[in-house]
Amino acid sequence: MDPILEQIYAMTADDCTASARHLMLGGGTRGGPVLVRGEGVRVYDPTGKSYIDCTSQSWAMYLGYANAEINRVVTEHMANLSHVHQGFDTLPRFYLARKLAQLAPGDLNRVSFTVGGGPAIEAAMKIAYKNTQPSRDFVCLYDSYHGTTLGSLGASWVSTRTHGKLHGGSRYLGLTRPFIRVPNPYCYRCPLGMQRGNCGLACARMLRMTLERGIAGNAAGVIVEPIQASGGQIILPSDYLREVRAICDEFSVPLIFDEIQTFGRIGRMFAAEYHGVTPDIIVLGKGFGAGLPLAGIIISDRLDGFQPDAEELHTFANSSVAQVAAAKQIALLEDGLLAHTAHMGEYIRAGVVELQHDFPEIGDIRAAGLHIGVEYVRDPETKAPLTAETKAIRDAALPLGVIFGLGGANANVLKIKPPLIITRAEADDVLSILREAMTQVLRTAAVR
Ligand SMILES: Cc1ncc(COP(=O)(O)O)c(C=O)c1O
Incomplete structure (x- = not known):
């Protein structure tokens, strides 16, 4: 092993504690294990204990850990090329751009690569802004999350009073730009107090009124997550999105789909x-x-x-290594992994429905592929959020061997978003550990 890896891997718990003061973290859920390695859907802590990772590390590790095919393609390619300045053409970039254009719907045919989600949102904003002059303001939805860069922060719930308090993102309002927010189609808890089915898509009408009377000049763009992720795993109804599309056409406003969490994960290549x-x-x-x-x-x-x-222009916007990894992953998605994702998503969804029979505290289950949210309520009639208990369920699952995510405007949505390669046996483990964690928290007086 390389001596530097030997040194790093030999660090003790005390070394970690001593080093922590040199780190600044601006976000992220704390309290999880220190991770030393991963394999498949599992991550391992320094004691060798393993956890099925239903967070996929910020929902990003579609192929799990130490994926042999990705490791091989990346290693093979790195022997040839790695970082390349944006001004130089490469074969991986041409290949991936052409592939994405082939896969993307309609006339979406031109690609620009960048370094992360926030910068990509800003790139989309630049294009939309450029095409709508004179314009200034963007419209986004309640509970949206589009990043924490200065350009995207104003569109994310972290700059609002969600959960009844101001969040860190609100400290930078003088540096970022305001977005105009309209109610989201969170039909389980309609922000307009209406019922799905006889609401006449009132939230879409509010978007229309906002574009007409609530915004100065032309809107620069309407940005939505077609399935709101951080905001609570809210699957926007397709008829709502069709209406949004029609409204954007009527006002000549570009419609931006933030597919940062949906691409591939929902059992389709695109939420579109x-x-x-x-x-x-x-x-x-x-x-x-x-x-x-x-x-x-x-x-x-x-x-x-x-x-x-x-x-x-970004220094690392042309990583040929990441591009070959992305191309390989798309090949795997096309070669059965998308279908597997849809299948396993349905399997886990059905398993949670089973649990709901014994736990009426499961108020709503929202699943599209392996993009799954479980919303907990005190009782299904009042829908009062079970916020502390949802966190307790997440925490109880950890020593049992599963890492779940947590989110939603009331922090009462458990997220089940494992790597897409999860097997039935692993999904069964997730479901039985979820049952055990819920039993501990919701059925054991001492814990309640
Ligand atoms: C839907 C969505 N958009 C944008 C972002 C921002 O991406 P990044 O964290 O890579 O900047 C995130 C990250 O969680 C996200 O979930």
């Missing part, structure tokens, strides 16, 4: 396909790079795109 709605711009990130930092946008041929005159 899942909903049957084609946006003007799709944003990719997270799992797109098969665990390597890679993000990008795909834009409609009708839009004026970037020109090579320094309007969008």
Whole structure:
């Protein structure tokens, strides 16, 4: 082993504690294990204990840990090329851009790569802004999350009073830009107090009114996560998105789909396909790079795109290593992994429905492929959120060997978003540990 790896791997728990003061973390859930290695869907702590990772590390490790095929393709390619300045052409970049254009719906045919989700959102904003002059403001939805860069922060719930308190993102409001937020179609808890089915898509009407009367000049763009992730695993209804598409057309406003969490994970390549709605711009990130930092946008041929005159330039926007990993992963998705994702998502969803029979505290189950949220309530009638208990269920599952995620506007949504390679046996383990964690928290007086 390389001496530097020997030194790193030999660090003790005391070394970690002593080193922690040299680190600043601006976010992320703490309290999980120190991770020393991973294999398949499992990560391991220094004691050798393993956990099935239903967070896929920020939902990004689609192929799990130490994936032999990704490791091989990356190692083979790195013997040839790695970092390349954006101004130089490479074969992986041509290959991946062409592949994405082939896969993307409609006339979304031009790709720009970048380094992460926030910068990709900003790239989409630049394109939308450029095509709507004179314009200034963007519209986004309640409970949305589009990143924490200065350009994207104002569109994320972290800059609001969600959960009844101001979050860290609100400290930078003087540096970032305001977004105009409209109610989201969170039909389980409609922000407008209406019922799905006889609401007349009131939230879409609010978008229309906002574009007409609530915004100065032309809107620069409407940005949505077709399935809101951080905000609570909320699957936007397809008829709502069709209406949003029509409204954007009516006002000539580019519609941006933030597919940073949906690409591949929902059992379809794009949420645009899942909903049957084609946006003007799709944003990719997270799992797109098969665990390597890679993000990008795909834009409609009708839009004026970037020109090579320094309007969008990043040192690491042309990582040929991440591009070959992404290309390999797309090949695997096409070769059965998408179908497996859809199948396993349905398997886990059905398993949670089973649990719901014994635990009426499971108020709502929202699943699209392996993009799954379980919303906990005190009782199904009042829908009062079970916030502390949801966190307790997440915490109880950890020593039992599963890492779940937590989110939602009331922090009462458990997220089950494992690597897409999860097997039935592993899914059974996740479900039985979830049952055990819920029993401990919801049925044991001492814990309640
Ligand atoms: C839907 C969505 N958009 C944008 C982002 C920001 O991506 P990044 O963290 O890579 O900047 C995230 C990250 O969680 C996300 O979930």
